[in-house]
Amino acid sequence: MSSQGISSDQVIAKLIEMGFENSTVIEAVQAVGPSFDDAVEYILNSRNRNGDRVTRSSKCRSSNAKVLSKRALTSSSPLGQMRQSSMLEHFQSPGRPKRSRIDVVANVSSVSRCEAFPTNVEKCKQPPPCERFYNRNLLEPVTVYCSQELDVGSDWEEKVNGLLQKQFGYSSLKNFQREALAAWLDHQDCLILAATGSGKSLCFQIPALLTGKVVVVISPLISLMHDQCLKLAKHGISACFLGSGQPDSTVENKAMKGMYSIIYICPETVLRLVKQLQKLAESHGIALFAIDEVHCVSKWGHDFRPDYRRLSVLRENFTTSKLKFLKFDIPLMALTATATTQVREDILKSLTMSNETKIVLTSFFRANLRFSVKHSRTSSPSSYGKDFDELIDIYVRKRKTGEKNQITFSRELNNASDTSASTSISEVDENTENDLNDIEDGYSDKDDEEVNSNKKNGSQASKGKELSVEYLENEADIFQSVDDWDVACGEFCAQYPLQDSDIIGSSETVNPPERSETRLQHISETSEQGLTIIYVPTRKETLSIAKYLCGCGINAAAYNAALPKAHLRQVHKDFHENNLEVVVATIAFGMGIDKLNVRRIIHYGWPQSLEAYYQEAGRAGRDGKLADCTLITNLARVPSLLPSKRSEEQIKQAYKMLSDCFRYGMNSSGCRAKKLVEYFGEEFTYEKCLLCDVCTNGPPEKQNLKEDADIFLQVIAAYYGKNIPVDGSYNDVISDNEQKSFMEKPTLKTFISKMREQSQKFMATDLFWWRGLARIMENKGYIKEGDEKPHVQLKFPELTKLGMEVLRFKREETFYVYPEADMLLSLSKPKTYSTFSDWGKGWADPEIRRQRLERMQFNKKQLKPCGSRRRRKPRKQRKRKSSKQNPDMRTVRGRIVAKISKRYC
Ligand SMILES: Nc1ncnc2c1ncn2[C@@H]1O[C@H](COP(=O)(O)OP(=O)(O)OP(=O)(O)O)[C@@H](O)[C@H]1O
Numbered sequence: 005m006s007s008q009g010i011s012s013d014q015v016i017a018k019l020i021e022m023g024f025e026n027s028t029v030i031e032a033v034q035a036v037g038p039s040f041d042d043a044v045e046y047i048l049n050s051r052n053r054n055g056d057r058v059t060r061s062s063k064c065r066s067s068n069a070k071v072l073s074k075r076a077l078t079s080s081s082p083l084g085q086m087r088q089s090s091m092l093e094h095f096q097s098p099g100r101p102k103r104s105r106i107d108v109v110a111n112v113s114s115v116s117r118c119e120a121f122p123t124n125v126e127k128c129k130q131p132p133p134c135e136r137f138y139n140r141n142l143l144e145p146v147t148v149y150c151s152q153e154l155d156v157g158s159d160w161e162e163k164v165n166g167l168l169q170k171q172f173g174y175s176s177l178k179n180f181q182r183e184a185l186a187a188w189l190d191h192q193d194c195l196i197l198a199a200t201g202s203g204k205s206l207c208f209q210i211p212a213l214l215t216g217k218v219v220v221v222i223s224p225l226i227s228l229m230h231d232q233c234l235k236l237a238k239h240g241i242s243a244c245f246l247g248s249g250q251p252d253s254t255v256e257n258k259a260m261k262g263m264y265s266i267i268y269i270c271p272e273t274v275l276r277l278v279k280q281l282q283k284l285a286e287s288h289g290i291a292l293f294a295i296d297e298v299h300c301v302s303k304w305g306h307d308f309r310p311d312y313r314r315l316s317v318l319r320e321n322f323t324t325s326k327l328k329f330l331k332f333d334i335p336l337m338a339l340t341a342t343a344t345t346q347v348r349e350d351i352l353k354s355l356t357m358s359n360e361t362k363i364v365l366t367s368f369f370r371a372n373l374r375f376s377v378k379h380s381r382t383s384s385p386s387s388y389g390k391d392f393d394e395l396i397d398i399y400v401r402k403r404k405t406g407e408k409n410q411i412t413f414s415r416e417l418n419n420a421s422d423t424s425a426s427t428s429i430s431e432v433d434e435n436t437e438n439d440l441n442d443i444e445d446g447y448s449d450k451d452d453e454e455v456n457s458n459k460k461n462g463s464q465a466s467k468g469k470e471l472s473v474e475y476l477e478n479e480a481d482i483f484q485s486v487d488d489w490d491v492a493c494g495e496f497c498a499q500y501p502l503q504d505s506d507i508i509g510s511s512e513t514v515n516p517p518e519r520s521e522t523r524l525q526h527i528s529e530t531s532e533q534g535l536t537i538i539y540v541p542t543r544k545e546t547l548s549i550a551k552y553l554c555g556c557g558i559n560a561a562a563y564n565a566a567l568p569k570a571h572l573r574q575v576h577k578d579f580h581e582n583n584l585e586v587v588v589a590t591i592a593f594g595m596g597i598d599k600l601n602v603r604r605i606i607h608y609g610w611p612q613s614l615e616a617y618y619q620e621a622g623r624a625g626r627d628g629k630l631a632d633c634t635l636i637t638n639l640a641r642v643p644s645l646l647p648s649k650r651s652e653e654q655i656k657q658a659y660k661m662l663s664d665c666f667r668y669g670m671n672s673s674g675c676r677a678k679k680l681v682e683y684f685g686e687e688f689t690y691e692k693c694l695l696c697d698v699c700t701n702g703p704p705e706k707q708n709l710k711e712d713a714d715i716f717l718q719v720i721a722a723y724y725g726k727n728i729p730v731d732g733s734y735n736d737v738i739s740d741n742e743q744k745s746f747m748e749k750p751t752l753k754t755f756i757s758k759m760r761e762q763s764q765k766f767m768a769t770d771l772f773w774w775r776g777l778a779r780i781m782e783n784k785g786y787i788k789e790g791d792e793k794p795h796v797q798l799k800f801p802e803l804t805k806l807g808m809e810v811l812r813f814k815r816e817e818t819f820y821v822y823p824e825a826d827m828l829l830s831l832s833k834p835k836t837y838s839t840f841s842d843w844g845k846g847w848a849d850p851e852i853r854r855q856r857l858e859r860m861q862f863n864k865k866q867l868k869p870c871g872s873r874r875r876r877k878p879r880k881q882r883k884r885k886s887s888k889q890n891p892d893m894r895t896v897r898g899r900i901v902a903k904i905s906k907r908y909c
Pocket residue numbers: 174175176177178181198199200201202203204205206340341508509510511512513514595596597598622623626
């Protein structure tokens with residue numbers, strides 16, 4: 005026993021735990037006796053005695069060692085709880101003969117990353133810089149010297165795998181992770197495009213563990229940073245996050261002193277801390293800059309953050325030319341799960357990533373996700389009962405009796421949605437009554453989607469609030485600020501020992517895709533109910549749906565950026581601790597969040613893009629088990645662009661993205677997973693996913709729509725006065741004198757009225773049929789949008805050259821196509837009268853007319869008290885406006901036909 009009251013064995017054990025070599029420790033204890041301080045001193049001095057390199061930081065070594073030894077003796081937690089994985093353990097092959105000892109120190113000014121890692125991953129010529137240990141309470145960095153020269157060699161991967169196993173509990177790296185790490189070892193910039201839940205985070209976490217240098221991760225949301233830090237801490241890795249506008253700079257100061265292995269930071273803060281980060285690079289070394297969710301860089305992406313665009317400062321300020329102590333530019337690693345080819349190019353350019361940037365691309369396909377699309381009105385609480393019946397069944401009816409339901413919907417939030425709830429009962433009838441009219445409204449003459457959106461949101465706005473773009477923007481959570489929580493920063497110290505329960509995921513997390521049916525055998529179903537996230541477009545809907553579900557006995561909570569920050573944190577906490585069953589959220593929730601047992605994602609209403617949709621759907625099934633991604637939306641309504649500040653260019657792009665999303669929903673014949681991955685530019689190697697609604701139910705029957713297509717082409721050609729030339733040389737560009745002014749341009753609806761007028765057969769064919777057919781004909785290249793302004797759905801159809809040729813030469817004998825979702829919907833609409841003319845004739849009978857008028861009067865009266873006047877008014881306005889725009893409406897016949905057809909539809 006020493007004077008400090010510990011035995012030689014205890015000192016040896018502690019020193020070994022700290023990562024010192026066995027033989028070195030024994031030698032030291034034999035030399036100085038059972039004194040922890042002296043043994044550390046002895047080991048450190050022995051290196052100097054051996055004539056190893058001494059550098060600046062060696063001056064503070066002994067004080068650091070003292071701090072460490074003091075902590076080791078006083079800390080109640082075992083030392084092991086403070087340490088990160090030892091470089092030695094990962095690089096030294098067992099039984100390998102010892103090499104000369106090298107004193108490696110914290111000052112990395114003389115030790116570049118290349119010294120720690122070879123350029124060609126064949127041979128490591130230099131040792132790694134150092135390993136740092138952290139005291140959980142003091143968070144003092146302590147330099148521990150690696151006593152052996154490293155030889156990473158070609159088996160670096162095995163060593164990383166060992167580290168993976170120990171630190172994370174994973175058996176091996178995935179292929180794309182291996183590629184990304186190899187690029188980083190080679191000092192290359194790297195753009196990683198891999199599916200949601202594939203494990204991208206590991207690509208930037210491993211470098212921190214390997215080098216002992218700091219990894220700086222740029223992340224868009226505090227909740228995401230928090231989530232990742234928490235996970236790292238559980239895996240024994242110290243991390244912190246730095247948001248913007250922090251009143252207390254303690255964590256930031258510690259971070260800039262290199263006290264955390266991984267620093268999560270928002271883009272604004274990176275821009276502010278460039279100088280400090282340069283100092284950090286000099287004092288401790290920065291292994292890499294990771295830009296997570298890098299699609300936020302791109303204006304063409306779905307979640308553009310202007311500050312992300314300024315991240316080119318990373319390339320400008322952390323190069324060898326700028327920082328003389330660097331031997332290589334600090335590599336950039338950019339990661340995302342949702343980037344189209346255009347977005348990828350924009351990322352590379354905006355971040356000024358090197359020309360040799362390695363692009364690591366994996367399949368975007370998530371084999372265990374079951375995609376489907378369903379139709380619903382979704383516009384009011386009256387739809388909830390039908391739409392969430394299955395969900396209620398899952399959570400409530402099947403729940404074991406006696407289990408107490410915990411309602412997490414707070415009183416204040418409850419009050420917020422009272423308005424919508426109070427109208428729900430009276431709206432049921434009204435909605436049923438007006439269903440068809442409402443559907444027709446979805447494509448009105450005043451069909452500017454943005455305007456429609458304002459109208460829609462406006463009707464949802466709380467009473468007393470003025471309807472303004474700002475208010476609507478506020479309503480929709482279009483742009484999520486980084487400060488989504490009530491904390492600006494936080495630190496997470498490594499926690500040891502690792503519990504089994506802490507090891508999240510397994511090597512089976514993502515099943516490698518395989519061919520055809522055998523693939524499905526790997527996807528296990530689970531009986532657990534798991535969690536559900538319902539994504540809705542507006543904040544108000546988060547509240548009303550959460551309230552509805554709570555009323556049904558589900559543990560549901562609302563999440564949107566306008567709710568109190570403390571509530572948002574609580575929801576996150578409850579979500580992670582499985583205290584919630586359903587989170588009803590705007591886009592503010594979920595990006596990057598890794599929760600294994602999310603069993604279903606429901607999009608209730610149109611998402612704004614397929615990127616957003618796929619990103620949000622990607623929260624499901626991260627345990628590799630079967631999970632559902634359902635889009636429930638009003639297929640009869642053309643989706644609208646939620647208001648936001650956009651440049652003209654961005655508006656065009658936003659419409660394009662929305663239109664792609666709309667077409668995804670309308671698709672009735674192609675595998676949904678295939679559509680999604682192909683959207684991201686991937687060639688889908690399987691024929692189908694075998695899981696989605698289209699794969700399982702099969703496509704609808706093909707129909708020969710030759711006659712429909714012909715009349716459609718004819719009325720367009722007739723309008724533009726096109727005498728079909730004999731040689732079929734129709735020019736796409738309408739000459740100046742033929743070109744009508746914007747206001748005069750006929751809309752799709754105008755052409756539909758013409759077709760109804762001209763053909764007995766098509767008199768009763770409704771809008772959705774033609775709308776769907778117009779899309780199909782547009783895809784075939786027969787017609788095109790004639791307006792310069794972008795639209796989600798073709799609005800001003802014009803003939804193309806091909807369309808003209810088809811018409812002129814009657815090239816196609818048949819026109820077999822799969823009717824799309826809205827076309828099928830129009831077929832399924834209940835029709836009171838067997839034919840349109842039957843219904844029309846009814847007006848001629850005085851008794852029938854009297855009854856109908858009475859009913860209309862009655863309905864009008866009924867609608868007034870339940871707030872439907874707001875809904876009716878715009879319809880009247882539209883009629884007036886349309887009569888100005890549409891010459892047909894000026895004639896009595898035109899008006900009657902339009903009125904009757906509207907009533908019918
Ligand atoms: N090598 C590996 N072996 C097994 N599982 C792994 C491996 N790497 C990562 N994982 C698992 O992958 C899961 C998802 O990881 P991560 O959060 O990094 O995904 P991501 O690709 O960033 O997804 P997102 O795009 O949604 O942010 C983790 O919970 C982890 O369990």
